[in-house]
Amino acid sequence: MxxxxxxxxxxxxxxxxxxxxxxxxxxxxxxxxxxxxxxxLTLALVGPIPPPAGGMAMQTAQLLRLLTETDQINVKLVAVNPPYRPQWVANIPVLRALCRLLPYFWQLHKVFKHSDVVHLMANSGWAWHLFAAPAIWLAAWHKVPVIVNYRGGLAAEFLSKQQRWLLPSLRKASVIVTPSAFLQQVFAHYQLNCQIIPNIVDTRIFKGELKPSLTAAPHLVVTRNLEAIYDIATAIRAFAIINKQLPSSRLSIAGSGPELAALQQLVIKLQLSNKVSFPGKLDRQQMAALYAEADIMLNPSTADNMPNSILEAMAASVLVVSTDVGGIPFMVDDGKDTILVPVAMPEQMASAVLSLIAEPDLAATLVANARLKVNQYQPAQVLPDWLRLYQQCEQANA
Known part of the structure; x- marks a missing residue:
């Protein structure tokens, strides 16, 4: 024809x-x-990466590695905290902001042009205004759906004070995802719907068992940044009480931050210099090694959402005594897999530790339950939820 x-x-x-x-x-x-x-699918992953090894940076790095290993996603990282170039710029406040923000905005533009979906790691404070909000609006300009993965225990206070600036940006998001029901409730107060996809814990790295040293010479650890919000001083004061009853006990405080000098002075004041060590900032392998030697992890924070440090300790069969703030009661069961105590109460924190040492059966039960619970946070359980959400966002935007 x-x-x-x-x-x-x-x-x-x-x-x-x-x-x-x-x-x-x-x-x-x-x-x-x-x-x-x-x-x-081409995914733009926007967030911080180590160093420093904060919770959100570690989750970004871990998600990047897992997504890179799958053939379903072509992932492109846009780091909000790349090294300063030249390095001396880091010492000049205004100049360092410009030298980080301008390349960051340009990188967002270049990557978003060729992306199907944006996964944005976000939290409270200036980081939201400087990095998260611009990424949301730039993604909207490129007509690319953006998933806001919001984290941090200060979200309620931040939203209350900054809602005039936050809500317009949050409503631009295709989906808001939080790692806990705690933050889901916070956002619901502002008529913002959220999905829950929990943090990822790779139990291939963090593993261990209950140790005989628990009853004789317990090794306690704190694995949070040395910042005021984490109230490491309360853990030191609790340890001082414990050490009076168990002179062979010791405490390792792994992390870095502005409170280091004050905490070291407190250790000297309490005459614990030969019992408390500050190994500094540790990478994942070093942190896993520390947990492998530890008996009990103390988490004295005054605000929190879903700290990965607790999950990592649970995966390593390290007993956890934590404050009952923010999202922590949503992720653990007091008396079943963890012991929770009020904020800034060193006496109660010490009492909880001593009860675990005095009751080996209780300690064994908590460790067994904790290991069962942490299984739901393994990559095989969590990653499929992210892959499914990416596909849904891409299809909705087709």
């Missing part, structure tokens, strides 16, 4: 040429569309 049509219109006739050119272009476009549909 095509040959007959070509003959009737004579070779080289304009209608025939236009007709066949139209058919060829349609075929090429259809073929290109089919190839694109078979290509892996």
């Amino acid at each position: 095509a040959a007959t049509l070509w003959h009737r219109n004579a070779p080289g006739s304009i209608p025939s040429l236009l007709f066949y050119r139209f058919i060829s272009r349609c075929y090429v476009r259809a073929s290109s569309a089919t190839k694109r549909s078979r290509a892996p």
Whole structure:
């Protein structure tokens, strides 16, 4: 039929040429569309990376590694905290902000142009205004769906004070995801719907068992940044009470931050210098090694959401005594897998530790329950939820 049509219109006739050119272009476009549909989804992952090894940075790095290992996602990282270049810029406040923000905005623009979905790691404070909000609006300008993965125990206070600036940006998000029901309740107060996808804990790295040293010479650890919000001083004061009853006990405080000098002075004041050590900032392997040697982890924080440090300790069979703030009661069961105490109460924290040492059966029960609970946070359980959400966002934006 095509040959007959070509003959009737004579070779080289304009209608025939236009007709066949139209058919060829349609075929090429259809073929290109089919190839694109078979290509892996391109995800822009925006967030902090270690160092420092904070909770959100570790989750960003872990998610990046897991997504890179799957053939379903082509992931591109945009770090909000890359090293300063040149390094001396870090010592000049205003200049360092410009040297970080301007390249960051340009990188967002370049990556979003070729992305199907944006996964934005976000938390409270200036980091929201400087890094998260601009990413949301730039993604909207590029017409790319953005998933806001909000974290941090200070969200309620931050939203209350800054809602005029936060809510317009949050409502631009395609989906808001939080790691806990605690933050889901916080956002519901502002008529913002959230999905829950928990933190990821890789139990291949964090593993261990209950140790005989618990009753004789317990090794206690604190694995939070040395910042006021984490109230490490309460843990030191609790340890001073414990050490009076158990002189062979010791405490390791792993982390870095502005409170280091004050905490070291407190240790000297309480005459614990030969019992308390500050190993500093540890990477994941070093942290796993510390947990492998530890008996009890103390978490004295005054505000929190879903601290990965607690999950890592549970995975390593390290007993956990924590304050009952923010999202912590949503992630653990007091008396079943963890012991919770009020904020800034060193006497109660010490009493909880001593009860675990005095009751080996209780300690064994808590460790067994904790290990069962932490299984739900392994990559095999959590990663499929992210992959499913990425696909849903891409399809909704098609």
